[in-house]
Amino acid sequence: MTACTRKFKLYTLIKHTTYSAIVIIFLILVRSTMLASGQTSTAQISGNVSSSTGESLPGVSLVLGDLNLGTITDIEGNFRLDHIPEGNYELQASCMGFESFQKNVQVSLHEQIKLNIVLQEKTYSINDVVVSGKSATRRVIEQAYQVSSVSAKDMFNSTADAKAVMNRISGVRIQEDGGLGSNIDFTLNGFSGDQVKFFMDGIPMDNFGSSLGLGDLPVNMIEQVDVYKGVVPVWLGTDALGGAVNIITNRKNDYLDASYSIGSFNTHRASLNGAYTNPETGFTVRGNFFYNYSDNNYDVLAEIVENNTIVDTAEVERFHDRYRSGTIKLETGYINKKYADNLLLGIMASANDKEVQHGATMHTVYGGIMRNSQSLIPTLRYSKKNLLADGLDVSLYSALNFSESQVIDTLRGVRYNWLGERTISETSDGQVSNNGEFFRTFTTLNEEEFTSQLNAGYALSTRSSLAFNYAFNYFHRKAFDTENPDNIDNRFPKSMTKQVLGLAYKFDPNPKWSMTLFGKLFFLKAKTSKEFDFALETQRTEAIENSQQNWGYGFASTYFVLPQLQLKTSYEHTSRMPMPLEIFGNGLFVDANPDLGPEQSDNFNIGTEYRLNLNQQHRLAIGSSFVYREADDLIYTVVTVSSPKTHYDNLNKTRVLGVEGNFQYNWKELFHLGANVTFQDITDQAELIYNESYTGTGWQKNFHHGFRLPNKPYFFGNANAGLTLHELKQPGSSLSLNYFFNFVEQYFLTWAEMGSTNDKYVIPRQISHDMEVGYSFQNGKYNLSAECRNIFDTRLYDKYYLQKPGRSFSIKLRYTI
């Protein structure tokens, strides 16, 4: 029996309205079916809400007239109302941007009614303007939060990864060290590192291990990426300082997507994604698999050192930069059961290994240093509408994470130069040095993590709802270095328990206006043991711990001035709790600071978006937003010149003033043109700095007060244009041509205001162009695409002149059903 015939079986059609609704273009479809079960004492109404274009609608309020019984649809658009007494009721469904829906429902005892509701987009008759259907990303964008949501769908035929999807979002800048598998710094409105938190399907992925990095996740396993700027909704319970990113993986019930690409620098990327759901039993299996490989042997312009002297500068091929990563993600369980809407157990297994070609700058060349990491992540997902009480929707996402990573630098006395020439460092009497290339080590880091997100939502009425979040995170890390077993830092494992409580109240005073108020509580408990008074007679080891709490609050509001003109504003005061290293130090060079508090920030956004659809032919979306960030008590490394020791303190202050704009135009399904641009002025606002030996008091004027922070791009943008020709030669085929343009204004590695500008410390303006051509036939079942990145072979760098790949070519084959 094929998937198709199953779908059209009686009863099952109801569950698969996503498919059936595509056929229904107009107004409301109500399909009710009686199930002769009679097992419940009261009646039940359940079903699904979708748009006229067939997309399931989350967050739709449903109220059963006189009973004051209500619920909201889940992310899949499903709902259920239980314990309904016999009678005749009016069922109302409402959602912003859609016509509200009413229907009389006759309920008899024990009856189970299935309803599939199709909401019609609001059609305002303002001349020739028609509001277009809303995609999943559009609905996220229309939240009151300042969020950029990108669907990966358009990129499924390209060799892009999660990183490439995000790099096309305004305010986001991804800085890479090199090619596939290189280190990535994600910056969102100037915040980076621990200040921005990452999630995969709502589960925190900060400690997932380097094999599940943004450059590893292939675009085909991603449905969409939501980037929350500055203000983070409570359901992603976290202590982010500058925003959060949620990567949503494919969640279709029945599909298969297989692809393979091959490209320059011996780069191979394979991905296999699929799901199967038995419509009768609700049993489902979902899987993702991907594998990445690259030799990264692209040419770079590098200094050739022989006998400690730079003898030449030449174009050379990277020789020790191979990267491999692979992941398998499986999830299985039941959907749409009485006890659970979703009950899914999953496991992710992931591994990578990487050759390290150079140090922090390209001046230091390595030929033997390796890194690797393995992670095993079991997951549990449970969600249920109307649990215990009607209108109470609960979800629980939990994950365990066991990861192990290694840094290996075990070559003895070996030195490489950029020509790949190996020399042995020998003393005059012939002894070979035992020194590693950087620092001889074979360090294994073992990390364990348990993370859990409990979310509950309760619809108070059609216009108001409460959301509650409790997030729990336990993290433990220990390290061991076989080459240096006495390393003091490694003797003391560190652990941390973090809990976040959040409560949000959302109310919609009228269909045009939505308002959310929220508060969050953060708790942190960090533990380690530490050695005191080293080298003294009183030397001892003691367990120490540190507990802290803090809170955050904010609001998000949106208002539709016109159906096609949306205004939104949001504000959050939030904190990033300190990490164990920052509190405890490492018992060595980094001293403890038990008084270290969280980093704090005030984030304010105001944005507006205008969307126009003329004659269903011209679609235009144009948006602009202003961001303001004031980050205080930023954790700063206090350096003392007279000592090798440091500690962390809350000293830094920065301010971000930014403007972002985005523009998208589509003409029929034929042509599209888009662009976004970001300008952000990130300035140092600290008045004083502290350094024990600079002055008698330790305090000193911050000479960079008011200056723009170096080494951060401040003006960048990208644009794309594409042409898609349908029904070319054969029905169901299409030919597409896409062009991408990337721009980063020159920026400085040092403070621009100081010195007489040494050219060495300027990252020049960078412009690059990419092209893609794709051909699909049999309605997208078979796809073939070819792309060229960095067409003009421009020398590109993000950090300290670390060169990224030059021109590269790739082809990709993709098969879907």
Place this chain on the structure above:
Amino acid sequence: MKRFKNIKLIALFAVLFGGSLLLNSCGDNDNPVDEYTGDDAYVLSLAYQGTDGNFTYYSVQFEDVMSGKLSALGQGFDQLGYFTYNQIGDKIYSTGGMGTNNIIGLEKDANGNLQEIGGVSSFDNSLNDVVETEGNKLLSVEMSSTSDVVTLHIIDPETVTINSSNSTAVSNLTDLTGTSFSGMVQSGNYVFVSFYISDPATYATNHTDVAQVAVFSYPELEFVKVIEDTRTGPIGGFGTNSGLTKDESGNVYALSHSNPANGYSQFTNDAGILRINSGDTEFDENYLFDFDAVTDGKTTAHLVYLGNGKVFAEMNMQDRSEQATWSDSPLKPAVLDLQNKTINYIEDVPEHAGLGRKLAASALYDGTSIYLCVPEDVSIYVYKIDPSNYTATKGAEVEANFVAGFFKL
């Protein structure tokens, strides 16, 4: 009418969209200051610490260091990373870098501006110090507590490329791990390198009962032997490179302080200055500058040779037993007479915190006066010291986090 309204809206968005382009135009800062480029310029290598913990150094020329404010705002030759500076002849040599161990020469070009010279050399470990040899070459050393090799280099001062190098296993110097560099001089046929033992992980100094200096042949740079003396503790300390000082006749003075303020976790022997007579490769058993006798137990980690047996010192005014570790303070400048074994403090200079770096680089002795940068409260000031009459005058305010080099080109 409605349509017109829409056009207006589109126009509004276009303005907002373009606004970010306009904002950019006011982002760049172009206000270079006219830097002094004349003769006899004072060159200060000013260090600024960034919010990310990275340092940037600006070598700036000034005509006058006794008035006004000295800053790298809009002027100076910038170098990103961690650098140390030494003037040898008419050039400044900066060593260090960002993730690299380079030596880069700076000199004045025809217009008087600072420019880089010669080739750049890159080393496995950071160069601990650069000193001038009697043949006007550069002598440099790589010694790290985590390395099992000590390497000496003779470098051409013009091309800044290596003339010759020689490596020795650390095991020739000591059986202990954690050899830490503290000073180097070349005198006649020998290179003397002082070191102390500091645990590479904890920085604990568990071996403080002997002074040790490694002797190498010059110009071959071959290891000869290690000489020892138990009258004092180890020679030199963390970061100050003042372990060994040479006078005009080629006598080498070895300073022992074992002071917790400069990297010692304990001290077990007396503090003092030993001497290796010119041409010898042993300590002079008849010479000892005993700090207990001369300075009442006050010690110093910083020496700059002035001439006629006199050295400029930054004396630590606290007893070793009361020292805060790694503090390099409180300091007070003084002139020591190594022959007559006397001390004269410069009372005009207030007690201050030290940098823990090489004083011969961060202070300037121009033959008559010493220019010393003294941090007070929240600012740093230049003091001009007359070592002949032990007086000082306060000069310009330095607007930098610290002064890494004070030179005259």
